[in-house]
Amino acid sequence: MVIRIRKSGATTILDLNGPLMVGDSELAFRTKIQELLQEGSRKLAINLAGVSEMDSWGLGALVRHCSQVRRAGGRCIFFAPTERVLHLLETTHLGLVLDMAESEAEAVSRA
Numbered sequence: 395m396v397i398r399i400r401k402s403g404a405t406t407i408l409d410l411n412g413p414l415m416v417g418d419s420e421l422a423f424r425t426k427i428q429e430l431l432q433e434g435s436r437k438l439a440i441n442l443a444g445v446s447e448m449d450s451w452g453l454g455a456l457v458r459h460c461s462q463v464r465r466a467g468g469r470c471i472f473f474a475p476t477e478r479v480l481h482l483l484e485t486t487h488l489g490l491v492l493d494m495a496e497s498e499a500e501a502v503s504r505a
Contacts, residue, residue, distance in 0.1 A: 411444035414452035436468030
């Protein structure tokens, strides 16, 4: 997984590209979230448009790491999921648990 970081005002945007599954990709995501929290980032918008595949471990990672951001006093909003990822989120009802937005602009305005 490749994770590109950029800023929009006070919001840090993470562009995820590649599969988010058990192993290296989940580890890269976890490590990046921890680094951003240590650097003081508390408003995160996570772009799921480039996530090609996701397994149950990847779904769990979204929940775990979003909870970690909330415990640190922050906000984590996911946006632009692919059809495949959106289907997984709807099937597992995690779309109701995670803070989701349709677009980057909406995610940044709500972060």
